[in-house]
Amino acid sequence: MSGDERSGERDWPLWEVFVRARRGLSHVHAGSLHAPDAAMALRNARDVYTRRSEGVSIWVVPAGAITASSPDEKDAFFDPAADKVYRHPTFYEVPDGAPHL
Amino acid sequence: MTTSGELAPPAERPTGEERFEALLAADERIEPRDEMPGAYRATLVRQIAQHAHSEIIGMQPEANWITRAPSLRRKAILMAKVQDEAGHGLYLYGAAETLGVRRDELLDHLHAGTQKYSSIFNYPTLTWADIGVIGWLVDGAAITNQVPLCRCSYGPYARAMVRICKEESFHQRQGFEILLTLSRGTERQREMAQDAVDRWWYPSLAMFGPPDGRSTHGEESAAWGIKRFSNDELRQRFVDMTAPQAEILGVRLPDPALAWNPGRDHYDFTEPDYDELFRVIKGGGPCNAQRMERRVRAHRDGAWVRTAALAHAAKHRGRIGPDAESPTTDGLRAAAGSPEEGVRA
Numbered sequence: 033m034s035g036d037e038r039s040g041e042r043d044w045p046l047w048e049v050f051v052r053a054r055r056g057l058s059h060v061h062a063g064s065l066h067a068p069d070a071a072m073a074l075r076n077a078r079d080v081y082t083r084r085s086e087g088v089s090i091w092v093v094p095a096g097a098i099t100a101s102s103p104d105e106k107d108a109f110f111d112p113a114a115d116k117v118y119r120h121p122t123f124y125e126v127p128d129g130a131p132h133l
Numbered sequence: 134m135t136t137s138g139e140l141a142p143p144a145e146r147p148t149g150e151e152r153f154e155a156l157l158a159a160d161e162r163i164e165p166r167d168e169m170p171g172a173y174r175a176t177l178v179r180q181i182a183q184h185a186h187s188e189i190i191g192m193q194p195e196a197n198w199i200t201r202a203p204s205l206r207r208k209a210i211l212m213a214k215v216q217d218e219a220g221h222g223l224y225l226y227g228a229a230e231t232l233g234v235r236r237d238e239l240l241d242h243l244h245a246g247t248q249k250y251s252s253i254f255n256y257p258t259l260t261w262a263d264i265g266v267i268g269w270l271v272d273g274a275a276i277t278n279q280v281p282l283c284r285c286s287y288g289p290y291a292r293a294m295v296r297i298c299k300e301e302s303f304h305q306r307q308g309f310e311i312l313l314t315l316s317r318g319t320e321r322q323r324e325m326a327q328d329a330v331d332r333w334w335y336p337s338l339a340m341f342g343p344p345d346g347r348s349t350h351g352e353e354s355a356a357w358g359i360k361r362f363s364n365d366e367l368r369q370r371f372v373d374m375t376a377p378q379a380e381i382l383g384v385r386l387p388d389p390a391l392a393w394n395p396g397r398d399h400y401d402f403t404e405p406d407y408d409e410l411f412r413v414i415k416g417g418g419p420c421n422a423q424r425m426e427r428r429v430r431a432h433r434d435g436a437w438v439r440t441a442a443l444a445h446a447a448k449h450r451g452r453i454g455p456d457a458e459s460p461t462t463d464g465l466r467a468a469a470g471s472p473e474e475g476v477r478a
Contacts, residue, residue: 043235068439103168
């Protein structure tokens, strides 16, 4: 098929799909899909990502609506947490035998 | 995380390329927004697209038997399997899109013949037994290829493969069961099963690609952690797994040289005809023209549906909400609200 034949046709928007596997768990990113609107995105997500009962709840989010941290600035971005080891319980010395600590 | 009280010294910020190499060296995954060499990206796009196209084209030889499945049970199973193939194609197009290509571009390449699909789907499904053999041999070979891809260095591809491999094992077992039923049936059913095995054995071996000496992308892909085993290693693994299964099925693999070699701890076997493989890849297989014609026609015939769905979405945009009048109001309402309304309100 030549490029001309399909000019004017644009693909459906891209959606990111998040699935809650069962009650008590968070929604987790499962993948993406194309759909013309939110309702169809939900239906397509059901057919593409939960054919074997992998979920009890689905979120679909327009891919363009997601703001992500940039991997380029990863080190600088997460630096503030890197030198605060005192936020971890293992930082503290506790004598052997101290109960309930 | 460091657990000592020492503060870590500030590190030099590595370049994108250094970070890429360091991630590979640590057997970590590369994720979509990481910097990566152009050739790594191009190799992944080519491989994932080829893989996605194979899933989509692979629906055709199987769909050929949906209307003639021998029982309602077999028909329901086959429809579920063909639907899985569509799903696999969609997971993979999704993974390819994280590399910055658009799905419609990839479909254009498929339709123009500038990206390929697996040569195996250019062979015809002549009898019901072929559906059994596709599950047992073709999906079996695919699983052998795909299990190592679950540890591929590119995160989205590896995650798609995990999902696909889980589903493929149903495909392989249902194929094995079809053949087992035929091989325990009448003389004609046994002959049908054997005939299908005879026709599909060598094309299945060819699915692993050319031998290592003639493979064009092997070394680079291995260095990048895209390919964990060579074509010949995977082919050998497949033969070793399949030969004992053939004995249980009571079918004969059409290779007089096939024999266990205790010295190598592997089966010896005859290589497939790689000239035929290249011929079929280049378009000379029995069904290349039919598969492409049908794919392009289906895409063209569906164009109005895609356009109409967009027009419908545009018309309803702006009046989505609890009061929207629409046959799909439930879905729209759920989609329009905040996902965790109860928590965040």
